Amino acid sequence: MHDDHWEGRRVLVTGAEGFIGSALVDALVDRGARVRALCHYKPYGEAGNLAPYLDDPRVEVLAGDVRDPFLVDQAVAGTDTVFHLAALIGIPYSYVAPESYVQTNVVGSHNVVAACRRHGARMVHTSTSETYGSALRVPMDESHPAQPQSPYSASKIAADAMVLSYHAAFGTPVAVCRPFNTYGPRQSARAVIPAVLEQLAAGSDVIRLGSTTPTRDFTYVTDTVEGFLAIGASDAAIGRTCNLGTGSEVSIGALAEMLVAVSGRRARVVVDDARLRPEASEVDRLLSDNSLVRSLTGWAPQVTLEDGLARTWAWLRDRPASRRYQV
Structure with missing residues (x-):
């Protein structure tokens, strides 16, 4: 990827106020892109992670909803590349309100890819390692079977298929970016790393977790963003699905111990039954094979995980408690 690839390009980022989306906006602006940032409309008018760009001519902040095809069409018009990150995330809520995941993740993604087809834009669509379910073999490459173990993962499997169908049927230039567990500053407090750090920052000497035995492949947010940019700049990635992960795994229990060490606090880890997921739904093991994206x-x-956790703790520690994490 050439550093000047994004200079002067008009780029749409959906889900731009989110954890990864806002970091992607930062990186695109740094590389000279003109960014249109589609954010979920909120009647209470909070700019959140995009507040620094409200008066910045390099970024056009647009409020809306990917479920509205007319608004999506307007957002895509005139852009060269679309990074589609907007999604309803969070596995637990998908048990409660699965239809909303179908509407935002499947219908919303269809609206975006259909608009890219009409306007001739390249699309980088965001998938998730949750589409794989628990590892049947490791490391997990892109041919690992999809296993819809939650309504959330099912909605993302369907969205991936819809987007890729536009490449097969219409030649729309799409690529699917499949991050494993991304972490770092700005991540929602629902996620495991900020959930533990919040407890430590609050001075808790007992860290409450759901199951401690599952393993995950954690990628620091700047690495994930660089992966999005690399895939977006690569003609070889068109029509492909690319894992973004580190290729190393850590159990949630071991991760919590690392977080305690990074924080310099004293605390012990206990399992909180209220945080456990339905047994058949818990993904026990995720470990990426990232050789495809490396080769393309x-x-x-x-x-490294140690360095990334230290950076995340330093960021959280230096912020007022009320502003640390969006929830």
Whole structure:
């Protein structure tokens, strides 16, 4: 990928106020892109992670909803590349309100890819390692079977298929980016790393977790963003699905111990039954094979887990408690 690839390009980022989306906006602005940032409309008018750009001519902040095809069409018009990150995330809520996941994730993604087809834009669609379910073999490459173990993962499997169908049927230039567990500053407090750090920052000496035995492949947010940019700049990635992960795994229990160490606090980890997921729904093991994206784009993760956790703790520790994390 050439550093000047994004200079002067008009780029749409959906889900732009989110954890990864806002970091992607930062990186695109740094590389000279003109960014249109589609954010979920909120009647209470909070800019959140995009507040620094409200008066910045390099970024056009647009409020809306990917479920509205007319608004999506307007957002895509005139852009060269679309990074589609807007999604309803969070596995637990998908048990409660599965239809809303179908509407936002499947219908919303269809609206975006259909608009990209009409306007001739390239689309980088965001998938998730949750589409794989629990590992049947490791490391998990892109041919690992999809296993819809939650309504959330099912909606993302369907969205991926819809987007890729537009490449097969219409030649729409799409690529699917499949991050494993991304972490870092700005992540929602629902996720495991900020949930533990919040408890430590509050001075708790007992860290409450759901199951401690599952393993995950954690990627620091700047590495994930570089992966998106590499895939977006790569003609070889069109029509492909690319894992973004580090290729190393850690159990949630071991991760919690690392977080305690990073924080310099004293605390013990206990399992909280209220945080456990339905047994058949818990994904026990995720471990990426990232060799495809390496071979297509040259991307490789740069930030070790220890370093990334230290950066995340430093960011959280220095912020007022009320502003640390969006929830």
